[in-house]
Amino acid sequence: METGKKRSGPLGPRVKALRKERKWSLAVLSEKSRIPLSTLSKVEHGVLTLNYDRIQQLAEAFDISFSEFLSLDAQDDPLRGQPTARISWAPKGSGLPVETKNYNYNYLCSDLRVKAMMPIHCQCKARTLEEFGDLLKHDAEEFILVVQGRVEVHTEFYGLRTLDVGDGVYIDSRMGHAYLNVGEGEAWIVSVNLNH
Structure with missing residues (x-):
């Protein structure tokens, strides 16, 4: 959506x-x-x-x-396919922001064009499945860690679980899923997506 x-x-x-x-x-x-x-x-x-x-x-x-x-850099990456010792910092408040109905994404370390994983600092906004809509699916695997608030994890094949700060989950993202804010304040997660 x-x-x-x-x-x-x-x-x-x-x-x-x-x-x-x-x-x-x-x-x-x-x-x-x-x-x-x-x-x-x-x-x-x-x-x-x-x-x-x-x-x-x-x-x-x-x-x-x-x-x-x-990536904000549109130039070809000459290091593609070669081992590197690259580093990219993610200072507080950094990231490429993309706001959607259910999440405020900050795609971190966007200066690196070719990455094996996509780190995201993400605010979960929806509070009910009705508000969220259809479960999301994408061709990846992901790990999320709650860093603020309480998050309810809904998946296509498993019962719901509530995660508090410090709790996490690893899922196959091809399975429908949604992360809902069920706490009193804001809910934020760090998500690491590995594309297939």
Whole structure:
């Protein structure tokens, strides 16, 4: 589920730059990504943001990794496929922000284009499954750790569990899942996604 205009960050310009680089029209990108043309137009104009699943669809359409898609550096990475001793810091408050109906994502360490994992600092906003909507699924595995508040974990195949600060869970993200805020204040998690 996408969300209205709030803080789309550099997502729109990134989509447009990758599309123009390939000399694709919005219609071509829509066909390749299976995302409606009108949605893509709104994203490029900063009126709409996308959730994790839709961003994954775009990355696949562009035939790049999720981390490459979110990288702010559009240059080719000469280190691809080679062992490196890279490092990327994630100072408090940093990250590429993407706001959706259910989550406020901060994709961390976006200066590294090619990563084996995607670290995310994420605010869980929805408080009920009805408010959340359909469970999310994406082609990855993920670990989450609650760093603030209480989070209720709903999955397609298991009973719900409530996690407090310091509790975590590792799941196959291809299974439908949702993380709900069930505490009194805000709920924040750190999520590490490993793409298949």
